[in-house]
Amino acid sequence: MQIKFDQVSADYQLGPIRAKNIIDNVSLQIAPATFTAVIGQTGAGKTSLLKLINGILRPSSGSIQVGEFTLDHSANKATLNQVRSRVGMVFQFPENQLFAETVEADIAFGPKNFNFSAEEVDQSVYRSLERVGLDQSLLKRSPFSLSGGQQRRVALAGVLATKPDILVLDEPGAGLDARGKQEIFALIKKLNQQDRVTVLVVTHDMNDVAIYADHVLLLDQGKVVTYQETRAFFSDQDQLTEWNLELPDTLHLQRQIERRTGINFKQISLTQTELIDQLIEEKLL
Known part of the structure; x- marks a missing residue:
């Protein structure tokens, strides 16, 4: 599924707190089956960009094309639900969102919410568990009895169970040791290469960018600074110096x-x- 931003701006509001133009007049086209690292300083708009693709945040102006769906300020609930069934979002520390009594129930929640049949739910649970490298013997266990790395895999399996075409992840390696982080990124790369899932990952680690991403999106104050292939991005020393990037x-x-x-x-x-x-x-x- 192609992602296309057309002069998109968006405001952030939580109760009385409002930040105008956290995304500021962004026009951008992301090809299907690519792996894009989204980078920038704190407050650059990285997480907000992911939320716009998933429909959690709506544009204040402009529009976003996600496959055959259009998201704008007036997008209705039916369109938002269709987009969210195709765009899986993994928040930072996704294991904090685990809630069910068993691993199986946690993974099954998404497919059930999107009206999968009982047979489809079962198939999705087993398939997504296999894709994240976990054994079926864990299905009846409490997710809270698992290790941190296993919990993160269960949370990712819950997103994959809805069979998304696009996966957007906010710092998926945060809080994991080096081995756990490598395993998660290797898994995401495998989904991108073998299943042709379009991936956007927010990260601050330039090693992850260099090893796994084929494109880099640099944001600053809600604006796109550059969107380049990874090798071209790291070949531009003047640009790296200007933005103080390691x-x-x-x-x-x-x-x-x-x-x-x-x-x-x-x-x-x-x-x-x-x-x-x-x-x-x-x-x-």
Whole structure:
């Protein structure tokens, strides 16, 4: 499903607190089956952008095309429900949203809410549990008896059970150790590559951006600064310096080697394998 923003602005309001134009005149087109890292400083509008795609937040002006659906200020409840059945949103620390007595009931909640048949609910529960790498023996257990990493997988399984075409995630690795974070991102990448799910992930970790994303969306004060392929993004040193962005570890190491040897490599290295290949080519290994 293609995502297209057409001059979209949006305000944020919670009770008496209101922030105008948290998203400010954004025009943007995201191709199907891509993996986009959404980055920017706190308050840049990253989470609000995800909420607009999911229909949780409505535009104050402009429109968003999500597949065949159009979201604007006047979008009705039926349209919003259809979009939410196709766009799965995973909030930061999603395990805090677990509520049911069993893992099975928690995962089944979404499909039941979207009027899946009993047979479809069962199939979705088992399939989504398998997709997140959890065993069926956990289905009758309380989700609160699981480890933090397992709880996050259960929360993700609950979103996947509705069979979304688009997955938007807000800091999915937050609070996890290095191994747990790597496992979650590897799982999301697998969904993107094998199931052709369109993915947008908010992250502050440039290593995650370099390793997993094929596009980077940089926001500042609700505006799009740039939307580029990942390699082009990290190749623009002036832009990285201007926005005070850290280099991924592998690229940082490459720059140190280039300074010490006086050799400029042919391209930037976004993975350890790429760096090793270039070191071999330059006869530095």
